Amino acid sequence: MFKDGYVKVNDVNLHYVTKGEGELMLFLHGFPYFWYTWHHQLKEFSKDYRVVAVDM
Secondary structure: OOEEEEEEEOOEEEEEEEEOOOOEEEEEOOOOOOHHHHHHHHHHHOOOOEEEEEOO
16 A cells, blocks of 8 residues: 655664655654554555655
């Protein structure tokens, strides 16, 4: 369903999930949540956009 990966930013590995194609739509959550907070929105918007949710 979602493709996950890691990106290194300032010596910190951040986890992210992505799905879809097209223009980028980025989802950022607040404390104390994680990427799954956005799972319904990711499913819907991935029909038209490349969605990425980052674990902060």
